Amino acid sequence: MTNPSAPSHVAIILDGNGRWAKARGLARVVGHEFGADRVREVVRAAGRAGVKFLTVYALSMDNKKRPADEVAALYRLLQRFAETERNELVGQGVKVEVVGDIESLPPACQQAINGLCEATAAGQGMLFRLAVAYSAREDVGRAVQKLARQVEAGALPVGAITPEMLREAMWTAGAPDIDLLIRTGGEHRLSDFMLLEASYAELYFTDVAWPDFSADHLLAALADYARRERRFGLTSAQVQAGGVLRQALAR
Ligand code: IPE
Ligand code: IPE
Ligand code: MG
Numbered sequence: 001m002t003n004p005s006a007p008s009h010v011a012i013i014l015d016g017n018g019r020w021a022k023a024r025g026l027a028r029v030v031g032h033e034f035g036a037d038r039v040r041e042v043v044r045a046a047g048r049a050g051v052k053f054l055t056v057y058a059l060s061m062d063n064k065k066r067p068a069d070e071v072a073a074l075y076r077l078l079q080r081f082a083e084t085e086r087n088e089l090v091g092q093g094v095k096v097e098v099v100g101d102i103e104s105l106p107p108a109c110q111q112a113i114n115g116l117c118e119a120t121a122a123g124q125g126m127l128f129r130l131a132v133a134y135s136a137r138e139d140v141g142r143a144v145q146k147l148a149r150q151v152e153a154g155a156l157p158v159g160a161i162t163p164e165m166l167r168e169a170m171w172t173a174g175a176p177d178i179d180l181l182i183r184t185g186g187e188h189r190l191s192d193f194m195l196l197e198a199s200y201a202e203l204y205f206t207d208v209a210w211p212d213f214s215a216d217h218l219l220a221a222l223a224d225y226a227r228r229e230r231r232f233g234l235t236s237a238q239v240q241a242g243g244v245l246r247q248a249l250a251r
Pocket of ligand 1: 014015016017018019020058059060063074185
């Protein structure tokens with residue numbers, strides 16, 4: 001049995017901006033500028049395709065260790081995106097949230113992103129999450145600290161801790177696990193992105209660099225997903241018997 005419906009949660013590791021620019025004799029930053037424009041198109045296309053949750057990995061915690069001028073340009077682009085896309089996203093009914101260490105961003109960038117989140121908070125359409133200053137390992141580490149503090153305060157017996165509680169304590173709480181994880185730019189790795197949330201994600205790698213990634217490329221990834229059989233550890237026969245798949249999906 002394949003997946004006739006659109007994946008509920010699509011996540012994208014947008015990659016290849018720098019190499020795309022270099023191949024054209026341009027500065028890496030120019031690749032990021034073109035890349036920012038693609039986000040607009042892909043958000044719109046995902047909403048139209050029936051995706052309920054879209055997470056885009058725009059800046060990792062490790063990316064902040066890049067040369068200062070590149071990092072500053074990335075912050076500027078994030079800020080500009082948050083300011084210029086606001087009305088468009090409100091109009092589409094998209095609700096925007098951030099996952100990551102937003103407090104580590106420059107104040108102007110934080111303000112713009114928080115402003116975008118507030119302006120779109122009532123959106124009833126797709127939930128669009130920007131992963132910025134994000135690290136999966138950091139998210140798990142901080143969530144463990146939160147639970148440990150409750151244990152320390154005597155409010156939580158150690159034996160009562162469940163994987164679900166850990167997930168609830170994370171930045172990424174409030175969205176289901178990833179169904180389809182797309183990485184552009186030709187690399188086949190996760191680069192510290194949503195390691196728990198991607199446990200049963202269908203992985204889709206494409207050589208297309210992010211500045212070239214279009215709505216049609218997204219639709220091709222969705223079509224590929226639709227042809228896959230997700231088994232969640234079960235047998236094909238069990239999956240085809242139905243019901244069981246829904247139980248597994250409900251986890
Ligand atoms: C992705 O493109 C954007 C960010 C990581 C911020 P890269 O900047 O990683 O581009 P490549 O991988 O060097 O081509
Ligand atoms: C991952 O891409 C981070 C984002 C897409 C924001 P990188 O380009 O930083 O990953 P590596 O260094 O190739 O693993
Ligand atoms: Mg890269």
